[in-house]
Amino acid sequence: MRKGALGILMSYLHFRKKCLPKGGYGIHSPFVFDLYTTTIENDSRESVFESIEVYRKELLGCDIGIIRKSIAESLNGGFRGELVKLSRIARTASVPPHLGRLLYRIVNRFKPNVMLELGTSVGISSMYIAKANPQGVLYTIEGDEAVFGIAQKRFDTMNITNIKPICGIFETELPSIAREVPGFDFVFIDGDHNGTKLLQYFNVILPKLNENSVVVVDDIRWSNDMEDAWRELKANRQVSVSIDLFRCGVLFFRKGIAKQNFMLRYGPF
Numbered sequence: 233m234r235k236g237a238l239g240i241l242m243s244y245l246h247f248r249k250k251c252l253p254k255g256g257y258g259i260h261s262p263f264v265f266d267l268y269t270t271t272i273e274n275d276s277r278e279s280v281f282e283s284i285e286v287y288r289k290e291l292l293g294c295d296i297g298i299i300r301k302s303i304a305e306s307l308n309g310g311f312r313g314e315l316v317k318l319s320r321i322a323r324t325a326s327v328p329p330h331l332g333r334l335l336y337r338i339v340n341r342f343k344p345n346v347m348l349e350l351g352t353s354v355g356i357s358s359m360y361i362a363k364a365n366p367q368g369v370l371y372t373i374e375g376d377e378a379v380f381g382i383a384q385k386r387f388d389t390m391n392i393t394n395i396k397p398i399c400g401i402f403e404t405e406l407p408s409i410a411r412e413v414p415g416f417d418f419v420f421i422d423g424d425h426n427g428t429k430l431l432q433y434f435n436v437i438l439p440k441l442n443e444n445s446v447v448v449v450d451d452i453r454w455s456n457d458m459e460d461a462w463r464e465l466k467a468n469r470q471v472s473v474s475i476d477l478f479r480c481g482v483l484f485f486r487k488g489i490a491k492q493n494f495m496l497r498y499g500p501f
């Protein structure tokens with residue numbers, strides 16, 4: 233169950249007590265220090281963000297409602313047949329601009345060949361990821377045909393050609409993509425906000441990761457079970473470095489570096 237405002241506040245106070253200060257002070261890992269100061273904290277604005285944010289503004293100002301066409305009876309965030317305004321989806325489901333920019337910078341830094349996203353929605357995060365690395369291919373899965381159609385159309389009009397949008401549920405589409413690709417170099421998990429499901433998806437993804445893969449998990453403090461799942465992910469033997477940015481978590485699988493978790497501040501947190 234989603235945490236209430238008080239639960240989030242308590243988690244945030246705990247995070248602030250434990251996290252390292254801004255500026256990279258106290259980060260003793262050279263890899264994490266460099267990543268934090270140059271890629272995470274350095275929140276530069278790029279001109280490629282403009283067209284994505286224009287799209288977001290259009291959606292936010294749009295009075296049109298769509299009928300959800302979830303392939304499953306209900307997916308996290310909506311039910312088949314439910315009427316929902318596009319503005320609400322853009323406001324509540326899409327990654328906020330600061331997280332979009334972070335995804336862009338991470339992908340731009342590591343230049344992953346095969347990228348995967350669970351949860352396309354109207355396509356905002358997909359655009360940040362795909363534009364960061366036009367040489368790579370982004371597979372993105374969405375189980376609601378209505379939002380999927382909107383995203384797909386916009387990818388086409390924006391001429392973003394390195395996205396392979398897949399309409400279906402993660403439970404069936406993820407194993408099928410995993411069989412098809414040599415491996416996943418970058419993964420963004422932003423779908424089911426359910427700890428048990430998150431671990432299930434991670435277990436499908438894990439055998440396809442390599443030493444240089446990066447996995448970003450959104451909404452790690454959405455609920456107690458998401459927080460528990462994040463704890464399990466960090467503890468996984470194959471995870472070397474984990475970075476907790478309060479809203480999202482980033483996992484690395486590099487060999488030869490000490491296993492460590494970092495709680496670091498980014499954006500409004």
Ligand SMILES: C[S@@+](CC[C@H](N)C(=O)[O-])C[C@H]1O[C@@H](n2cnc3c(N)ncnc32)[C@H](O)[C@@H]1O
Nearest residue numbers: 326327351353356357374375401402422423424
């Ligand atoms: C938070 S939204 C994704 C937002 C998107 N990443 C962005 O920032 O623009 C999550 C999406 O995942 C989809 N979803 C949730 N559970 C799913 C499942 N099991 N299979 C397929 N899609 C699912 C929902 O329909 C919803 O559109």
